[in-house]
Amino acid sequence: MKKNKLFFYLLMQLSFIAFSQMPESDIWLFKIKSNKQGQISLYDSLNITKRKGYDNQPSFSKDEKKIYYVSVRDDKQADIYTYDLKSKKQNRLTHSAESEYSPQLSRDGKSLSLVAVEIDSSQKIHHVDANDGVFLKKYNFDSVGYYQYLNDDTLIYYKLTDPHSLRMHVLKTGEDKWLCNSPTRGFKTIDRNKLLYGIKDSAKVDFYIYDFTIQKAKLFTSYPSINEDAYWHNQLGLMKSEGAKILRYVVNKNVWEVYLDLSAFGIKKIARFMFDSQNKYLVLVNNT
Numbered sequence: 001m002k003k004n005k006l007f008f009y010l011l012m013q014l015s016f017i018a019f020s021q022m023p024e025s026d027i028w029l030f031k032i033k034s035n036k037q038g039q040i041s042l043y044d045s046l047n048i049t050k051r052k053g054y055d056n057q058p059s060f061s062k063d064e065k066k067i068y069y070v071s072v073r074d075d076k077q078a079d080i081y082t083y084d085l086k087s088k089k090q091n092r093l094t095h096s097a098e099s100e101y102s103p104q105l106s107r108d109g110k111s112l113s114l115v116a117v118e119i120d121s122s123q124k125i126h127h128v129d130a131n132d133g134v135f136l137k138k139y140n141f142d143s144v145g146y147y148q149y150l151n152d153d154t155l156i157y158y159k160l161t162d163p164h165s166l167r168m169h170v171l172k173t174g175e176d177k178w179l180c181n182s183p184t185r186g187f188k189t190i191d192r193n194k195l196l197y198g199i200k201d202s203a204k205v206d207f208y209i210y211d212f213t214i215q216k217a218k219l220f221t222s223y224p225s226i227n228e229d230a231y232w233h234n235q236l237g238l239m240k241s242e243g244a245k246i247l248r249y250v251v252n253k254n255v256w257e258v259y260l261d262l263s264a265f266g267i268k269k270i271a272r273f274m275f276d277s278q279n280k281y282l283v284l285v286n287n288t
Contacts, residue, residue: 022054023287025271027069029085030282032275042282045265048083049090055081057102057272058283061130062109064276067283068093070101080114080133085281093133100126102146111136115144123160141169141176146185150212151192158183166197168212179210180217186230186240196220196232205230207238207249221249223256229272235279241270 027049030042049055054072061068067083071092078099082091094100098116105112109130116126116138125147126138145164147157153172156179159165166183169176184198184205193212198205204224210217220238229241236259238249244263247256262270262284273284 022056022072023271024052025054025056025285025287026050027055027058027067027083028265028267028284028286029067029083030265030284032280032282034279040260042260042262042265046088048088054078056285058285059104059274060276060281060283062105064278064281068103068105068112070103078117080112080128094128095133096135098126104147104149105130107149107152113147113149115147125155125157139169139171141174146187148187148189148195150189150195156187156189156195156197158185158187180208184228184230186228188230188232190232196230196238198228198230200226200228202226221254223247229270231274233275234277239273241273241284243269246270246273 026047029046029048031044032040033043034040056070058067058069065085069081069083070078071081072078078101080093080100080103082093098118101115103112103114111127112130113125113127115123117123122142123144124138124140124142125144127136128134129136143160145158145160147155149155154168154170156166156168159167163181164183165181166179166187167176168179180199182199184200187195187197189195195210196207197210198207204222205226206222207220208217209220223240225242227242231239233239236248237251239259240247244261244267245258246260248259249256267286269287271285271287273282275282
């Protein structure tokens with residue numbers, strides 16, 4: 001029993017250290033223009049966090065007028081900030097004793113969920129008010145690395161076990177179901193019944209789609225790289241980043257194609273990216 005407690009404590013310490021050893025990163029925003037043939041181009045590129053330090057994990061507000069993101073400033077504290085797309089002003093949203101990561105807006109747009117590294121190094125999902133950052137509630141299951149809501153009562157999360165695992169948690173009943181080991185951090189809900197996730201080995205990532213109605217996973221495709229960043233686009237399907245490029249998997253051809261090459265903008269290594277729901281904006285994280 002003592003050995004198990006010691007292992008769990010060390011695992012939490014390692015996860016906290018991993019969060020604290022962060023790369024230099026900036027958040028870039030692009031406007032999207034498309035033609036009648038469906039081809040897109042990017043314009044009005046802007047580095048919205050242009051500074052030394054860690055700025056990461058952007059997501060759009062429900063009205064898509066601002067971006068939530070994580071920033072680590074001089075106090076070494078990870079807090080949630082907002083960027084207003086119209087005024088181009090930044091604002092610190094959270095002021096707690098914990099470090100916060102992975103901000104996601106709730107379906108009603110009133111609260112923001114996030115992963116909080118608490119004082120005892122546990123990592124739990126908290127909810128704060130989306131407008132003023134005031135704490136609202138938290139879920140007590142621990143060791144959360146990343147997460148996605150499948151619906152209002154069920155979420156998928158990356159658990160800091162040994163090895164790391166992907167799990168489904170039902171909030172109402174507390175049911176916690178194992179889905180796989182060695183998942184990538186990039187997993188996305190396709191709809192309320194399906195989940196895209198990756199399993200990595202030493203040379204590649206295999207992408208699966210899990211159908212919760214039949215409780216089975218099916219191999220979708222693979223890519224010969226261990227880069228964990230992946231995204232599910234409602235119209236374009238599976239996308240991923242490699243260096244300065246965003247790739248798209250074309251199902252009917254069974255090939256990966258370069259969708260966007262951002263090297264001309266000075267982008268070196270895309271760590272995360274996402275589109276807004278109207279496909280008017282692309283936001284990404286560039287590791288410098």
